[in-house]
Amino acid sequence: MSMTLHQLAAALGAQCTAPEPVQLTCTLRHVSSSPQADAQALVFAESRAALDAALASPAGAVLLTPALAAGLTASQPLLLHAQPRWAFAQAARLLRAPLRATGVHPTAVLGAHVHLGAQVSIGPYAVLGANVSIGDHSHIGAGAVLGDGVRIGADCQIHPRVTLYSGTQIGNRVTLHAGCVLGSDGFGYARHAESGAYLQFPQQGTLVLEDDVEIGANTTIDRGALEETRIERGSKLDNLVHIGHNVRVGRDVVIAAQTGISGSSSVGDGAVLGGQVGVGEHAEIGPQVILGGGAGVLSQKKLRGPGSVFWGRPAQPLREYLKSLAALARLSRRAKE
Amino acid sequence: MSMTLHQLAAALGAQCTAPEPVQLTCTLRHVSSSPQADAQALVFAESRAALDAALASPAGAVLLTPALAAGLTASQPLLLHAQPRWAFAQAARLLRAPLRATGVHPTAVLGAHVHLGAQVSIGPYAVLGANVSIGDHSHIGAGAVLGDGVRIGADCQIHPRVTLYSGTQIGNRVTLHAGCVLGSDGFGYARHAESGAYLQFPQQGTLVLEDDVEIGANTTIDRGALEETRIERGSKLDNLVHIGHNVRVGRDVVIAAQTGISGSSSVGDGAVLGGQVGVGEHAEIGPQVILGGGAGVLSQKKLRGPGSVFWGRPAQPLREYLKSLAALARLSRRAKE
Amino acid sequence: MSMTLHQLAAALGAQCTAPEPVQLTCTLRHVSSSPQADAQALVFAESRAALDAALASPAGAVLLTPALAAGLTASQPLLLHAQPRWAFAQAARLLRAPLRATGVHPTAVLGAHVHLGAQVSIGPYAVLGANVSIGDHSHIGAGAVLGDGVRIGADCQIHPRVTLYSGTQIGNRVTLHAGCVLGSDGFGYARHAESGAYLQFPQQGTLVLEDDVEIGANTTIDRGALEETRIERGSKLDNLVHIGHNVRVGRDVVIAAQTGISGSSSVGDGAVLGGQVGVGEHAEIGPQVILGGGAGVLSQKKLRGPGSVFWGRPAQPLREYLKSLAALARLSRRAKE
Structure with missing residues (x-):
């Protein structure tokens, strides 16, 4: 252009x-x-x-x-x-030159009752299951695998080798980078009291990505166990991020690389999570909260306050975290003398 | 059903x-x-x-x-x-409705001397090398790549785009989620004393997954260097986990997302590792030991005691870790006053 | 042999x-x-x-x-x-028996103006875009996807299901393990001051891997935003590593699994980074510096001194880090008595 x-x-x-x-x-x-x-x-x-x-x-x-x-x-x-x-x-x-619609490559495998919108492109060796639906002007990269019933909106860019498990729902203008896996089984097991063996707890819920979401390379997001996992409008996830089952990520949230969010936790609108952050189960990160790189949030913990910054493992308000670091440094120096 | x-x-x-x-x-x-x-x-x-x-x-x-x-x-x-x-x-x-056997998709590429059991399903564009063996009722997803000599037991579910390097051995009733890479080269190098250049130490061992193991999306497990890496019966690994060469993970072990275990370490039966745990080389995690999320275990370290909980970086017994946190908080508060 | x-x-x-x-x-x-x-x-x-x-x-x-x-x-x-x-x-x-050249598999899809050197092997269902160039004796694994204009040198081994975004440049004798994604968009956004919405900052630079580089399974390396990301000669990256946009990794650097380096940082020649290390944006790790496993380097930070070891979050010189740990342990013990 x-x-x-x-x-x-x-x-x-x-x-x-x-x-x-x-x-x-x-x-x-x-x-x-x-x-x-x-x-x-x-x-x-x-x-x-x-x-x-x-x-x-x-x-x-x-x-x-x-x-x-x-x-x-x-x-x-x-x-x-x-x-x-x-x-x-x-x-x-x-x-930027608009992506050129290249049509459906003859090697793409399409299941029964696939619905393709106008100007859809599907790359070589992509595999679409039954009842998949792709909106207008969306591009599906080479080798992508879309399970039965996957729905993708309009103007999406699905890069090569993305895997969407059956039933995953993707909004409009969504970008999925290569190798990401969306809608896989969550990590939940029942343990037998005597034998100690584990049996998978049902992981039969859904995964929904709303409009304008972007997902990095090799990131993984699990479907809900019985209900849903949801990434809301406009949120951006970097590479190698992990999102567990039943998590809700609000609108316009930014999550940097290698961060992991455990099952049933939620992240409020406009929150910013640095890289390598770890969030335990059933935790709540409030709207606009900022978590420094490598911060760790305990299970069940609630972090609140728009614009508040938390850091450290376990995460504390920034001021207290810095105070702790300074106090420890003083203590250590004194020991030296 | x-x-x-x-x-x-x-x-x-x-x-x-x-x-x-x-x-x-x-x-x-x-x-x-x-x-x-x-x-x-x-x-x-x-x-x-x-x-x-x-x-x-x-x-x-x-x-x-x-x-x-x-x-x-x-x-x-x-x-x-x-x-x-x-x-x-x-x-x-x-x-749950049993997976329907769909047979071998005509686009699947099978090498010489592949052996398929009864009711095996192989998805579109899967590639099986020479001398691969697949047990009865196992399903191989679209785009999966199985190197020469890979053996898979019965009733396994191999999701799309899994890669198994040559010689990897998989037991019965194993689930491998999309994008995981099993049997890749370990990370070991010899360094030249003068030039500082690195040369790969031989990574020619094997990887064995026993029965009832489940592996999460985009997880990576390396083959042994000269001997083997082994994940024993019933263990469950979450997404984006890394297991290095020569590691032994015992029976009924649970490892949450983004945890990494370095080369030649072992994890005893029934241990539970939280998310983002890091374990150094040649460490031993004893049977039934519990490691809190984000814990770090030093190289060579041995953690023992069934039911003992360790936390922090470096990992300490839970009681001592909490004491440390409390002592630091008191020190920091006192500095404030 | x-x-x-x-x-x-x-x-x-x-x-x-x-x-x-x-x-x-x-x-x-x-x-x-x-x-x-x-x-x-x-x-x-x-x-x-x-x-x-x-x-x-x-x-x-x-x-x-x-x-x-x-x-x-x-x-x-x-x-x-x-x-x-x-x-x-x-x-x-x-x-080691040399890799046997197997030629171009009939199912490989080659775009216009692809140039293949002598004795090149390309596996089933690999997809090469337009103007791709592959050097002599290089092997491209099954299901690998190489975007338009990708250049690969001689004697490379590209394992199955590797994805190279368009324009990525790979030197000679490079090994890329299965599932790695190279040249994906960096994680940079402009935020609208009023709406809080994010818009992708242009990620149109390049990625260069020099000779003798080795990249682990499911590792991700982003292209430059406006300029380049570069991994220099002889460096070795383990599995599930993340390298952000505009990063420079020098020669003969070793980076262990699950380490992440944020945008615009640099790592000097001969540095060694343990596993799960996190490096913030615009940081500088000097030549020959050693970072212990799990160390965290703040944005903008410069770590210098050949052979110096840093550890902890935030990273300190090893001696100071150990002193801090010891001081905290003493304080905690005293509280116990």
Whole structure:
């Protein structure tokens, strides 16, 4: 895709200034970092140093805040936006070539009563079970396996080798990265009192991913045991994350790589979980709560307070965690003397 | 599958009571949670609150302990069992429709001298190397890859996209969830004293999974270096677990998600490891030992004592770990004042 | 492959002694542990106990240091090498049967303008996009998916079900274990100040793996956001490791299982990271630094000093970490009394 500077500014809701009026019709084709920019690249700057690099580059235009632009004389056109990082991400999306619909590859195996929307693409060796439904403009990658009754909305991108167990429900505009496994059996067993043997507790619930969810490579999310697991609208999960059965992840939640959430816990809207966080069973992470990388939340624990930061194992309010670290450091130093 | 209440009670070894004798012949078709129950559902209760929900539901029958049933008048039939959770899991298994044998999909690629038992099912695009053997009634999912000489017992369920490296041995009634990789090379290298370069130490041993083992999605288990890695009868591993080379996991062991066990360590029968536990090399976790979530066990360490609980990094006996936490909290509070 | 003792000694640069000259022409076919050795096996010993086991075994020859061999009378031939573990790994490589080139399986799907070197093997159901290039003698496993423009060097072993996103560059003699996902989108989002919604920050950079890199099963490595992620020559990553966007891992680095490195961090040449280590964003691990298992490195942190060991969360110099543990243990004990 390409757009003129003028078109892009309008689409982003950005104010546009250019030393020469003719520059307003210059063509932008992609976003870039400043060191790699060419004359058709849009770059962005949130700091003075980044701005210097941008202005020294051959970039076609620079996206920045009005404050940073104040009093600036530049040879390049400028796009002014209160949230340049957001606008840059928007620009990338606008300029990105849309995925080309390639149709259903002749090697794809489709079960009975599969329903495909308009402009659906299905890659080589993908396998769709019976009664699978795929919404308009969705892409299913090579070697993906979709069990019976899986439903996928419109404009989804399912990368290669994703596995969706039967009955998994996926909303619109969802991205699933390669190798993720969604809807697998949860980890619940009944133990026999005498023999000590384990027998699987029924894992027959469902998994629902709402619109605009994104799931990282090789992440695993289990179906509900008797009820459901649900990832709500707009949440983003990184690679190698584990979500247990019956978990609810609210809206616009961010979960970094290698974090694990045990069965029946919930994460409130807008929460942010760092990498390698561990959450026990039946815990509650409140809305907007922030958990530092590697934090550990005990089973049954409730962490509350919008904007509160918790850290450590077991997780404490940030202030107390830092106090503990400092107290231990002092104690240790004193022992040294 | 469906069973009459009377048949199910007999199969579970449960005592059955019903207000009306005709109810003993009612048909049950599935297990359920109370909120989702219909007239053909079995529900179970281990607490007074769960019992109230069960009795308020339209469930066809309620499974509970004799103690909880004492003096109870209910409109529903009751199944009395000393271990209702165990009996509920049994009922789920009895009522579940057996996997339908679908035969060998025409796209499956079979190497030379593959031996298939009776009623084996092999999904689309599965690839079996030379000299692979699959026992009766086992199911191999779509896109699974089984290397040369892999042996799988009877009544196994191998989900889609599982990879078994050559020579891996799998017992009977084993479940492998999607994306797990079994029998890959262990992580062992010789380092050259002068150049600092690493050369792979030979990873040519085997991996054996005994009967009734269950392995979670995207879990990885390495083959032995020169000898074997072994997961013994009845053990259950959750998603994204890592087991290194030469490890022995005993019988009826439970290992929660994202736990990692380094090379040459052993875990005794009946041990329970929480999520995100890390075990160093050549460590020994004794029989029946319990490791809390996120615990860390140092290389060479031996943890002993049936029923002992260890927690923290490095792992300590639970009592000492809690004492440490409390002492640190006191110290930190005092510093505040 | 088989070699005479004499040939193997020459290839390893080892000194060879034998009680009977005829033994110098005996044939060795494989390496082995002492308990499993037969007359055609090479075993090795680094300790007196291992030596006793080796001498008691029927092994065809024993590899050991000159020091350990001093004054020894043995019935077996001895190979003397200053680094017996390294020489043993070399011997395993020399004696291993080379992978047999099997050609391109008829079910492999090749896009336009794919370039295959000499003696390339491609397994069943592998999918190669347009403009993919594979170097001489490389093997691509069953079900692997290589996106458009992927380049793979010579003598690589790509195990089954590996996924390489488009544009990923792989050097020579690289091993990628089953299920790993390389070149996936990094985890970066712009958040809208008012709505709280997240929009993907562009993840359009590249991923480069240099020569002799080895990657474990189900490991994930993200492409750069705007620039590149790079794993330099000779580095070895274990299973279930996560590497974020824009990370640089230097030469001959070792990273054990389940470790995660967040975006834009770097790891210097020859560093060693234990299992379950977590590294925050924009951190720097210096050359030759050693991080103990489970260590946590804060964002922006720089750890320096060749050979320095850091441990704990947050990571401290080993000495200070041990001091802290000891101080806390004393404090806790005192509270007990």
